[in-house]
Amino acid sequence: MQRIGVFVCHCGTNIAGTVDVKTVAEMLGKEPGVVFSTDYQYMCSEAGQTLIQDAIKEHNLGGVVICSCSPRMHEQTFRKACAKAGLNPYMVEVANIREQCSWIHKDVAEGTEKAVILGRAAIAKVHLNAPLTAGESPVVKRALVIGGGIAGMQTALDIADAGFEVDIVEKNATIGGKMAQIDKTFPTLDCSACILTPKMVDCAQHEKINIYAYSEVEDVKGFVGNFSVAIRKKARYVDETKCTGCGICTEKCPVKNIPNEFNMGMDNRRSIYIPFAQAVPKIATIDPNTCNKLKTGKCGVCSKVCGAGAIDYTQKDEIIRREYGAIVVATGFNMIDMTKFDEFGYAQSKDVITSLEFERLTNAAGPTGGTLLRPSDGKHPHTIVFVQCCGSRSTTENGKPYCSKICCMYTAKHAMLTREKYPDTDVYVFYIDVRTPGKNFDEFYRRAVEQYGVHYVKGMVGKVAPRADGTLHVQASDLLAGEQLHIDADLVVLAGAIEPDKSARGLATKLTASMDTNDFFTEAHPKLRPVESPTAGVFLSGVCQGPKDIPETVAQAGAAASKVIGLLVKDKLTCNPCVAQSDELLCNGCSGCEHVCPYGAITYETKEFMQFDRSMKPRRVASVNPAVCQGCGACTVTCPSGAMDLKGFSNRQIMAEVDAICK
Amino acid sequence: MQEMIKSKLAELLSTGAVTKVIGWKRGENFYDVSPAAFESVESLADFVYDDFCGANLSKFLVKEPGKESKVAVVLKPCDTFSLNQLIKENRVNRENIFVLGVPCEGKLSEEKMRVMGIVGLTGCKVEGDKVTVETLYGTETLDKNDVLLTKCATCHSKKHVIFDELIGETGEDSDVDRFVGVAELEAMSEDERYEFWRNELSRCIRCNACRNACPACTCEKCVFDNDASGVAAKSNANSFEENMFHIIRAYHVAGRCTDCGECSRVCPQHIPLHLLNRKFIKDINTFYGDFQAGADAESEHPLVHFTENDPEPSIVKEGK
Structure with a gap:
């Protein structure tokens, strides 16, 4: 039996306010094996740690139970303190009597009772603890950035500038992301492409950056410092090493009616295409779903016109496996599908458009060459209605409960620019609230209202109905005036909610990174570790973590990069000694553990085992690579015979805890 | 039928294609047909295949080291599912067995x-x-x-999913609703259901027949025999703890149970143990799509297999 010391923390009044700490210390002092029990105001303070260290020496303690806050807060503090006093750090258990007890109870008697029970469970566990020693694993000094938008590019550039190799995986044919589609940026109104394209070129030219465009992550194995990632390089049917990006093929291709994704489908591209003039890499891509040659075998025009001989109709997807020390997720966002909102008539009229479509309509490289024209008849719109919060802050089935954060500002930008360029236009903005926290943001919005005469109306648009004459009948409420408005508009622009890219969920599964209910990646800690995923070695950059504008994205991208650099400069990482191990005498060889292991840490081998009659019989048994195992415990619950067990969290320890709680 | 099987088995033994046959032979009484091993053509005189051959023989293959020699086994359709599952779990080496599929119209x-x-x-x-x-x-x-037999009344398939040779014809999957019994239990209130199982399980004498007959229960050492597990040979704190044996067993075979029904067939106390397993099968079908353990020897059962589109009940919303 261990000689156990119990240390109950007051955490000021955080714990002591709802838990009678003196009683807890006294009750736990009577538990079997407990030779010392005390309480103290702040156990994590220097004085508190000294108290623990002194008790270890004085009472010759073999195990320590600390009743305090969550182990996520101070487990490391206490382990280190105990290690200094000569105790193996894994002989320390933390009973969480703050988050799991005092903070959720109001009644002192109840809180105290629960604190005692949690303490008992920890004592029962410590009795079965064994000293553990951590190993080390090497770090692959290369990072993977998934997503080549502004977030991914900035992270890659920052990591590469620190001297580490970075690979960018981008699923589209070019990097650039959403920012490449935007016309101007708020609140400075500088040209988006003008500030973005230099960064794209930087990425392409940086000797430490390698871009896998038109590629996707196929699978991810391994763990922090040692990820192994398979990247599917989709067939472009164009030899990247030969294509010069001259674009002749994209002019001669006879398939002309493919909606151009880059211009939000408002004009057409060919079946072989280069997304836009500044694309990086500037390589043509054949769309296999529409190419005549690939579909029917008849055509081959692009191949004939290509002077470089780059067209290769036989190209196949290629799988590349690379090792990485860290992975940054920068998968970005899309606007939600506006066709679900019947009331806005998006599916009924070409003149109801989304904000991103509006960006393309006002962009010099867009379908109209930058002149604002109605998509339906190409005429100048004279009355434009902007509708904010289309699906944002919505509790309906089709909407999103969160604020998309960027819409207030870009709508103010759209309204202002429209009035600037076309002063004869009437511009209405319908809003629930205008949210402009940010440097120079409110000033910007006020300029739209005060200098540019944009009609801001507090209230929601209830219905947009196309009329026979091509105008749009907009019904809305003006909440401040308390009246219904009827506006005949030429163009309606919907500021739709943004949502994480659809590919993010599958990726989260591959990375074992967690997501919230809206499919945004969750942070390791919402305040203190905002750019790290709870999965070690996986970092978050940009909108995949939550809605944010360009400056915030760039700031977060830099923060993620600094975390990656902090990881990659290390030569070795200390492993978690709480890893699984297999008892060969119990193992059936069923491979259940091997299948559930997310890290590929389990392998099987056939060994000879002596039978009762002393004959030898071969049997397949599991073995765990402790450097790869992350101690998640999936194998231990899958193993039917109980051969697989987790050090530090053994089946018996957990049973002992449950028994102590149920006693 | 019996003679056709016998002559095939005699051929296998006499040519040396196999060194052992696992089949059935009659016990003391006419209806008392038990699994048996036959190692010579002469011994096959005792071989029986009749309407009382309910026992599933697939599990006996686990104990065959069979490194050099081949073993023949006589399997009914439902038994072949168990064998597939055992092959999937590497408990049986497919190369060392010869499966003689025999038809079955219910025992x-x-x-x-x-x-x-x-x-x-x-x-x-x-x-x-x-x-x-x-x-x-x-x-x-x-x-x-x-x-x-209760298990035959709700037979889920008369199709042999694995065999080297068939005597007679193989059948088809059945469309009998085998979840009627589960639905009845689900219709009960929690208290009624608790009482139902307390009453049923109270008869258990811990003879371990269910475990010993179950083709999914093939652990080298069962947790209930393993002192280190903390549940073996433990004195019960109360009568409910005794009942936990069956609940733990049901969890251990969840996703691996082929619904062969041996547990209920061999229970001397007539506890409807198959209902516990069928509840799991029904839930797996509901949550992850229809899955039949042992239908093949490769596919992983949903409880130990991750896919990108796994439902997460706390996150999945209606209508999305």
Whole structure:
């Protein structure tokens, strides 16, 4: 039996306010094996740690139970303190009597009772603890950035500038992301492409950056410092090493009616295409779903016109496996599908458009060459209605409960620019609230209202109905005036909610990174570790973590990069000694553990085992690579015979805890 | 039928293709047919295949080291699912076994006959849905459905999913609703259900017959025999703890149970243990799509297999 010391923390009044700490210390002092029990105001303070260290020496303690806050807060503090006093750090258990007890109870008697029970469970566990020693694993000094938008590019550039190799995986044919589609940026109104394209070129030219465009992550194995990632390089049917990006093929291709994704489908591209003039890499891509040659075998025009001989109709997807020390997720966002909102008539009229479509309509490289024209008849719109919060802050089935954060500002930008360029236009903005926290943001919005005469109306648009004459009948409420408005508009622009890219969920599964209910990646800690995923070695950059504008994205991208650099400069990482191990005498060889292991840490081998009659019989048994195992415990619950067990969290320890709680 | 099987087995043994046959032979009573091993052509004289061959023989292959020699096994359709599952779990080496598939139209339960007052069985003949039984006290004709083994009454497939050779024809998957019993349990209130199982499980004498017959229970060392597990040979704190044996067992075979029904067939206390397993099968079907353990020897069961589109009930919303 261990000689156990119990240390109950007051955490000021955080714990002591709802838990009678003196009683807890006294009750736990009577538990079997407990030779010392005390309480103290702040156990994590220097004085508190000294108290623990002194008790270890004085009472010759073999195990320590600390009743305090969550182990996520101070487990490391206490382990280190105990290690200094000569105790193996894994002989320390933390009973969480703050988050799991005092903070959720109001009644002192109840809180105290629960604190005692949690303490008992920890004592029962410590009795079965064994000293553990951590190993080390090497770090692959290369990072993977998934997503080549502004977030991914900035992270890659920052990591590469620190001297580490970075690979960018981008699923589209070019990097650039959403920012490449935007016309101007708020609140400075500088040209988006003008500030973005230099960064794209930087990425392409940086000797430490390698871009896998038109590629996707196929699978991810391994763990922090040692990820192994398979990247599917989709067939472009164009030899990247030969294509010069001259674009002749994209002019001669006879398939002309493919909606151009880059211009939000408002004009057409060919079946072989280069997304836009500044694309990086500037390589043509054949769309296999529409190419005549690939579909029917008849055509081959692009191949004939290509002077470089780059067209290769036989190209196949290629799988590349690379090792990485860290992975940054920068998968970005899309606007939600506006066709679900019947009331806005998006599916009924070409003149109801989304904000991103509006960006393309006002962009010099867009379908109209930058002149604002109605998509339906190409005429100048004279009355434009902007509708904010289309699906944002919505509790309906089709909407999103969160604020998309960027819409207030870009709508103010759209309204202002429209009035600037076309002063004869009437511009209405319908809003629930205008949210402009940010440097120079409110000033910007006020300029739209005060200098540019944009009609801001507090209230929601209830219905947009196309009329026979091509105008749009907009019904809305003006909440401040308390009246219904009827506006005949030429163009309606919907500021739709943004949502994480659809590919993010599958990726989260591959990375074992967690997501919230809206499919945004969750942070390791919402305040203190905002750019790290709870999965070690996986970092978050940009909108995949939550809605944010360009400056915030760039700031977060830099923060993620600094975390990656902090990881990659290390030569070795200390492993978690709480890893699984297999008892060969119990193992059936069923491979259940091997299948559930997310890290590929389990392998099987056939060994000879002596039978009762002393004959030898071969049997397949599991073995765990402790450097790869992350101690998640999936194998231990899958193993039917109980051969697989987790050090530090053994089946018996957990049973002992449950028994102590149920006693 | 029996003679056709016998001659095939005799051929296998005499040519040396196999060194052992696992089949059935008659015990003390006519209806008392038990698994048996045959190692010579002469011993095959005792081989039996009749309407009382309910026992699933696939599990006996686990104990065959079979490194050099091949073993032949006689399997009914439902038994082949168990064998596939064992191959999937690397418990049986497919290369070392010869599977002789035999047809089955449902096996009979002497116990059900006994309840009907028919004792002293000396002979039995099945014709269509009627069963004519000879007893020490005369001849009687019964409805076959009344005396089918419980597991056969809800047979899920008459198709052999694995075999080297067939005697007769293989059948088709059945469309019998085998979840009627589960639905009845689900319709109960929590308290009623708790009482139902407390009552059923209270009869358990811990003879371990269910575990020993179950083809999914093949652990090198069962947790209930393993002192280090903390549940073996433990004195019970209360009567409920004893009941936990069956609940733990059901969890251990969840996703791996092929619904062969051996647990209930061998229970001397007539506890409907198969209902526990079927509840899991039904839930797996509901949450992850239809899945039949042992339908093949490769696919992973949903509980140990991750896909990108796994439902997460806390996150998945209606209508999305």
